[in-house]
Amino acid sequence: MCGICCVISFSIQHTIGDFFKEDLLCSLRRRGPNCSQQLIKTESDLSYQCLFSGHVLHLRGLTTPQPLEDTNNNVFLWNGEVFNGIHVGTTENDTKIMFHHLTSCNNESDILSLFSSVQGPWSFMYYQASTHSLWFGRDYFGRRSLLWQFNNGLEKALCLSSVSALSGSDNQWQEVPVSGIFRIDLKACAATKSLTLILYPWKYRFQENATEETLKDGLDQISKDLPTYISLAMSEPKFCLVAPVTPLNRTIPEIKTECHCTNFYSDSVSVENLQRFLAEDHKKKLVHQLIDVLSEAVKRRVLCLFRGTDQLKRENHSVSARKAHVAVLFSGGIDSMLIAVLTDRHIPLEEPIDLLNVAFMSKECTKSKGASKKHENQKNQLELLACQEHFKELDIETSNSLSCFSVPDRITGRAGLKELEMINPSRTWNFVEINVTLEELKRMRQQHISHLVYPLDTVLDDSIGCAVWFASRGEGFITNQGDLKPYKSSAKVVLTGIGADEQLAGYSRHRVCFKKYGLEGLIKELGMELSRISSRNLGRDDRIIGDHGKEARFPFLDEDVVSFLNSLPISEKANLALPRGIGEKFLLRLAAKELGLTASTVLPKRAMQFGSRIAKMENSHEKASDKCSRLQSVAGD
Incomplete structure (x- = not known):
């Protein structure tokens, strides 16, 4: 970088x-x-x-x-x-x-x-x-x-x-x-x-x-x-x-294979149902091909990294003193979970992995609860409780109280941590709780973030830009022997899951497109996604993460991964006739299940700006596509 x-x-x-x-x-x-x-x-x-x-x-x-x-x-x-x-x-x-x-x-x-x-x-x-x-x-x-x-x-x-x-x-x-x-x-x-x-x-x-x-x-x-x-x-x-990738496969199957099991599974989103799909030989073969190519992509990104100092001192340092070289932007969702599991495969066992989890202080903690806000606050708490209910077997302690930073991504992140600890209890997983107040958000936006987001200028760019900046900074708390202690990530490489949704129909707009225009419309939409990902996401996120002297790396945008996914017909990658939590990023969910993940494999897609609770934190009437007034001063100075 x-x-x-x-x-x-x-x-x-x-x-x-x-x-x-x-x-x-x-x-x-x-x-x-x-x-x-x-x-x-x-x-x-x-x-x-x-x-x-x-x-x-x-x-x-x-x-x-x-x-x-x-x-x-x-x-x-x-x-x-x-x-x-x-x-x-x-x-x-x-x-x-x-x-x-x-x-x-x-x-x-x-x-x-x-x-x-x-x-x-x-x-x-x-x-x-x-x-x-x-x-x-x-x-x-x-x-x-x-x-x-x-x-x-x-x-x-x-x-x-x-x-x-x-x-x-x-x-x-x-x-x-x-x-x-x-x-x-x-x-x-x-x-x-x-x-x-x-x-x-x-x-x-x-x-x-x-x-x-x-x-x-x-x-x-x-x-x-x-x-x-x-x-x-x-x-x-x-x-x-x-071009370094193969063209997108735009073929549409004559028989709508995505519908043959819809009725059977439509009312049940469960890990067991994913396991039933894996019983099909053809599906299992594709899953292993995806795991292999994605694992190699992660390997390149976590091993192409100077570790000289740690390697020389490895004999003399205790486990707690060793520093993490690799961090994952981590929500506990399917993308970040899969990246974490594959990272665990390739880096030395004695090296910690930092899981960067960001949360923004809820509105009800920054101001008194007025009558006009009662309905909204109740809605937020119901969503959080529903999220906790989904993970009650994994994360019992978080269901006892709702703190100012117990946002959906914090809850799923903690649950995801427990899954990772079960897969490899010998690894040190540093779950970094990054808590951001409204005051700090405004200050850092003015001092650093606004000009990094620029020349992009929408409310969505502001929300994601701020969330990624605080997350990749890596300053927060980790739990050490039961105590919450200050922690700053030393990792120079930050892995992110960008590219998974764009290739595997992970966004809600993909489901809307499928309902309106069928597979042909969905394929067209996915073709457009990768062509515009540079202007919508990547330049902005590279500027944001690089501001901390860290490098963003994108395993899902590895050329071999994209070529493999582009070679598959859409029906093998996503099955939007199935419900949320299974149908979107269908092939990826099967791969996660095959790698030993459990509850996280059926988590519905939740955008970072909503999961971290930054969206509408300051202006509840904004739309994502609106010009963001908080960013306008950069272009106008």
Whole structure:
């Protein structure tokens, strides 16, 4: 994980440092606290100059300061992880490996082939001195944030950065589209005093022939979001990136297999019913295929991590003194439970796993209960009690009282902890209770969170952004020998379940779509989900989690996992003719049951903003899609 930034100016009359704000530097340093440095390249004869700023969070191999520069004046900034596709040894640093490959590229095709091979999240900037070109972009899913900002004044400048500046500007930041990677011919732009972006798009390549299908948004979609003075051109058809995943299977079964057992199971959501499905050989085979590919994805993400200090001291430290290197954003729901179980498979047994569970103080604890709030408070308590009833055998103590932070995700999280302890009682599971008051929420939103969410601006972005920021910070309490003690997670890697709902029809809107438009409409909706996940979720969450000097990793968006799920017909992945708690993410629930999970396998989907109780904490009349007034000040400063 790194904070990377490049500022390009086509005016030698101005010092390039004028465009590089101090608050932007501070935000970048928060992402990369282990090493920071800058480099300025000036081509006075061609009237352009570039500032490169790199800030490194050390995770793999030897600490490698950025930006990297070679003897030919090529410069590289890398915010990514190579998990597969290109060999990186266990003691090697992937930034150095990528730079070595890049500087060995002889032409455009070589560069495109390199980035087509990389499996893992990335954003990058590469200055190729011999051609006066700046290459930049994000991976196919957009798992790493990259923003751009254009200035059309006399100074004419472009800024690319992992995060935006806090200070106001007339030139708004936007997320760099994930339609492909971009190149700027700096020499040509300096000569014409205009800026042209060349897009190299992602395309599918089918195995049986050379036919290719252009992916993502076309030129028109990208151009309409750019300032009018920026030109956008498509590369020659032969120059493209090969998509790292297989296309979505859009076939619809002739026989609606999803209905053959509906009547039998419709009135019963139970673990026993999941077990009956597992009795089918075909289902069991698919389940094991999913477990294998997802387990490998988790393995890559928990082992590609420097553990040198702990390994040297392992002999001398007690279990309680050992630090966690990996944390899971944890609600006790099916996604986070499955990630936790698979993480337990692969990291050393003596290493703790942090389970980060966030809760926001309920309204009734922040103000006196008025008559107008009576119905709402009763409704909230009934939901909590119903949640506790579901887990009465696992979490008896929480049913005795409702504290200000006993939100649904806290209850299911505690229950999930007990399931994990039963699966592996030898592991130290640090269940971190992160409690957030309204006062702290407002303060941290103003100081940090708002500008990290930006340029997104809805109520939903605010709710999820705040919840993820506090959760990934990892400051809370753990229970140690019966006592609640302060705890701060030391984990640099934070695993999240993003991508499961989008691929396996986990959202309520998927069930609505299925009822209205059937399987064909559902397939179309799922196809759209992954295509927009970069702009809806991933850039925002990368900025949010990276602000703590931690790295977000997304096992469900591993290229092999997505390819496997894309290869299956929709009827194998989800069965929305079945009730909530079984039908959505059906294949995932079967996998969880096969791995030994119990009550959590039939928990209905509950969005983080509702489970943590941040939704409508401050304004009960807001809709998720509304512009959030609490975020508007960032764009307007």
